[in-house]
Amino acid sequence: MVESADATAPTADADPDYRAAVVDLLAVIAYGEITAFERLAEDAKLAPSLADKLDLAQMASIEIAKVERLHERLRAFGVDPFEAMAPFRAPIDEFHGHTAPADWYEGLVKAYVGDGLANDFYREIAAYLDADTRELVVASMEAGTHSAFVVERVRAGIAEDHRLGGRLALWGRRLMGEALTQAQRVAADRDELSALLAGGVDRPGLDLAALGRMFTRLTERHMERMTELGLEA
Structure with a gap:
């Protein structure tokens, strides 16, 4: 279960530092949704049937539909959404560059495991x-x-080819490692996001113990998804 924060969290309008962190967070999520759309649309080309191609296209349309509301909130803060997203293009694009699926099944696992993480x-x-x-x-x-x-x-x-399970299990572990590496890079490069997690005198945050518990929860959920797919985490 996600650890709850104090109900007196500041509003983005009242605290400039908090506002900067919220802008970063909304921007990185928005760019992540755009790249998810692009990736799913590209993966649809690998689909073995027209029905599968349509399913992936529908998944892609859901991702892109989320972007406008995030952009609306960014504009409400007086921020250009595209300028706000710019700092996150390199790390997110690098993640996708390092984890380009080799086939249909790797694309499915990435959509499920990577996006879930x-x-x-x-x-x-x-x-x-x-x-x-x-x-x-x-x-x-x-x-x-x-x-x-x-x-x-x-x-x-996997039922048709048991060797597929071993290959996809390794792929899932690689996705987990790459995602954590890029998340750490973003946090290190963006002081506002790091400060948001660390908290301050007037708002809650994560101490080292809480941070450890958070990553334990992330790892456990990753393992649950791998199990749902019939793969070893």
Whole structure:
């Protein structure tokens, strides 16, 4: 369970440092959704059937539909969404460059495991946000995942070829490692996001013990997803 924060979290309008952190958070989520759309649209080309191609196209459309609401909130802060997203293009693009799927099944696992890990991380951060921003972030994480479609296809593939399971298990571990590396890079480069997690005298944050528990929860959820796919974590 995500550890709850104090209900007296500042509003983005009242605290300039907190506002900067919220802008960064909304921007990185928005750019992540754009790249998710691009990736799923590209992966659809690998689909073995027209039905599978349509399912991935529908997943892609859900990702891109989330972006406008995030951009609206950024504009409400007087921020250009595209300028706000710019600092996150390199690390996110690098992650996708390092984890380009070699085939249909790797693309499915990446969509399910990789996106799930990112969503879990943002939900954890959302616990330390004001109510309005938290609602927006959580809503962006929860709009339709088509998880049943992915689980069904991967499990069917493993049933047909048991060697596939071993390869995809290694792929899932690689995705986890790459995602954590890029998350650490973003946090290190963006002082505002690091400060948001650390908290301050007037707002809650994560001490080392709480940070450790958070990463334990992220790892446990990753293992649960791998199990759902029929893979060893």
